[in-house]
Amino acid sequence: MIDGHIIQRTPFPSPHPSVELFLITMWSGGLRVKGLLAEPKGKERLDGFLYLRGGIKGVGMVRPSRIAQFAAQGFIVFAPYYRGNRGGEGNEDFAGEDRHDAFSSIELLRKHSRVIPSRIHVFGFSRGGVMALQVAVVYQDIASVVTWGGVSDMVLTYEERKDLRRMMKRVIGGTPSKVPDAYELRTPLHEAAHIQCPVLIIHGIKDTNVSVEHAYRLEKRLVELNKMHDRWYFKEFDHVFPPAENRETVKNLCEWMKTRVNN
Numbered sequence: 169m170i171d172g173h174i175i176q177r178t179p180f181p182s183p184h185p186s187v188e189l190f191l192i193t194m195w196s197g198g199l200r201v202k203g204l205l206a207e208p209k210g211k212e213r214l215d216g217f218l219y220l221r222g223g224i225k226g227v228g229m230v231r232p233s234r235i236a237q238f239a240a241q242g243f244i245v246f247a248p249y250y251r252g253n254r255g256g257e258g259n260e261d262f263a264g265e266d267r268h269d270a271f272s273s274i275e276l277l278r279k280h281s282r283v284i285p286s287r288i289h290v291f292g293f294s295r296g297g298v299m300a301l302q303v304a305v306v307y308q309d310i311a312s313v314v315t316w317g318g319v320s321d322m323v324l325t326y327e328e329r330k331d332l333r334r335m336m337k338r339v340i341g342g343t344p345s346k347v348p349d350a351y352e353l354r355t356p357l358h359e360a361a362h363i364q365c366p367v368l369i370i371h372g373i374k375d376t377n378v379s380v381e382h383a384y385r386l387e388k389r390l391v392e393l394n395k396m397h398d399r400w401y402f403k404e405f406d407h408v409f410p411p412a413e414n415r416e417t418v419k420n421l422c423e424w425m426k427t428r429v430n431n
Contacts, residue, residue, distance in 0.1 A: 172275025196272035206239035217243035222294025372405030
């Protein structure tokens with residue numbers, strides 16, 4: 169049961185004519201975990217792209233169209249559903265033990281015959297932003313990290329999102345005052361000194377799901393540590409960008425990734 173080993177690979181309907189999709193079952197921490205793999209048609213070797221979704225359970229689930237959108241930019245993309253989802257084993261716990269599904273996904277991409285191992289990028293949206301940073305802390309040889317509307321401080325999420333408090337107490341084990349270590353575990357700002365790759369922060373100033381304060385705190389920490397980073401703040405946008413601006417931002421961030429690879 170080697171993490172990242174593919175147990176089953178099944179063709180999945182693709183919304184993009186130049187991209188093939190596959191439903192994947194992989195090993196992660198002794199569990200069978202599901203995910204979606206997107207490959208541009210052809211045989212050339214490409215950069216790898218780990219897509220870490222937001223939400224929990226059915227909320228914020230991986231969308232085939234989104235994965236294909238990134239693959240069409242010239243990446244082999246893998247997006248784990250996280251444990252306990254879509255028939256996978258285990259229980260999702262909001263960037264706790266399920267971070268290992270992200271780690272296993274890196275191993276999966278490293279083993280992929282068309283992925284250049286030194287050119288693997290990590291993208292996290294919303295709650296996935298925390299997990300992307302967790303990956304960067306552990307895998308210090310990844311090429312780049314992008315966090316879009318990303319959480320950086322789990323205590324701040326608890327404070328801001330009253331609608332999520334019941335879920336967070338259930339999944340994490342209590343409030344920040346009762347189980348501070350569990351919230352610290354899920355807050356990679358404390359371990360940002362270990363991040364070695366460039367980081368791109370993307371955030372809408374009007375975001376009410378994940379406040380821009382998360383981006384500011386991450387940026388402040390990276391500046392303190394003299395870490396390579398860029399930030400793109402959009403004063404007119406909320407958590408979800410309008411379609412045209414979304415497409416343009418996807419194109420731009422993919423170009424940003426490819427120009428920050430150490431050959």
